[in-house]
Each structure stands twice: as C-alpha cells, then as structure tokens.
Amino acid sequence: MSERAVRHALTLTSQFVAGPAFASHKALLTRTAVRRWVQAALLADAELTLRFVDADEGQTLNRGYRGKDYATNVLTFAYAQDESDPVTGDIVLCCPVVEREANEQGIALEAHYAHLIVHGVLHAQGYDHEEDDEAQEMEGLETEILAGLGYADPYASEKSPPAAAAAEPVKAPKSRQAKTSVESVASAKPAKTSKALASRRT
Known part of the structure; x- marks a missing residue:
C-alpha cells in the first residue's frame, strides 16, 4: 500500500486575512475542499496552517524570507526537525497573485488553488x-495527486510529448529539511531559521 493510500492524521488551521475584496475566494476555499486537497498530498501525519493573504503581506514575507521584493503565489515554511516528526508547517497563499495567474493561464481559480x-x-x-x-x-x-482530485495537469503546456515510462510508487523525499523553530507564520513572524520555499515559477 502506498503512503498516500493511508489516511494520515491532519490538524489543519485556515486563516483568511486577504480582506473583503477576495470574498469570492473565501467562499471557494471551503473547509471541506481545502482539507481534501491537503489530505491528498500527505505522506505522513501533519500539523499545518494555511494563511490566505493580500499582496502587501505576501510581498513582506517574500522579501523577508527569500529576498525577493514582490508577492509570490505560495510560500511554505516547514518546521519538522527530522523524519520521525509529524510534518509541521505554514503555507501562505497570496490571493491576488493566485487570481492573476489563474486568469493569465486560462484556468479555473479553484484548480489553481x-x-x-x-x-x-x-x-x-x-x-x-x-x-x-x-x-x-x-x-x-503534483500531476498525479491533482489527477486523483479531478484536475488537469498544471504543467501540460510546458511538457513535450510524453515518453513511455514505468510507473513508480510514490515515495517520501530522502530527507526533510531540519528546522529549528515552530514559530508560526500565523502570527506573521515565521522563524528566521526556517527556509521559505516557493513555487518554481516565482
């Protein structure tokens, strides 16, 4: 049985602070939908906070932790100390950037989230x-997980015609990056010792 076939324990907190201009996003990001997306990607037990922010907070975090002075679509702060720890982290999504990218790519906002x-x-x-x-x-x-959730391959436009390849079982990465703090982005003060990870496109 693959690791993703097991339903892992999940403690999930969602915070929507992007403001009333993004009320339609909040309506789309139901607890059930967000939990389903998170659960589909889990390979281990997890304690995660998802924070949906405006451009100002997104830019502040990206500048402070990646040295890039613009708002990006998603930032991840991972805090697990070693592979035996539950997955612990904060994931920050910038609503205006997510909306702009979905419009530019001609995809549904829900699918991009x-x-x-x-x-x-x-x-x-x-x-x-x-x-x-x-x-x-x-x-x-990502493509495999999203297909299981009923969404199209988000990288399809970047790929050349696929070559035949044997399917490999899903496996966890060789090691999780060691982190030294569990301070939360939820307080807008991610630990300086954590490494902010963003999507490849930003």
Missing part, C-alpha cells in the same frame, strides 16, 4: 525543485 496547496504541502514534507531531477519528481507527483 488546489495545485498551489498541493505544491505547498509537498514542500512542507521536504520536496523541492531546485534541481531539474527534483523538479521532475515533484511536478510528476
């Missing part, structure tokens, strides 16, 4: 895309 939440949850479990082989593994896993 599902993709970015799955992406953030994988980051919280140690997946990364700094190297091409890591990116290929992570994107393949």
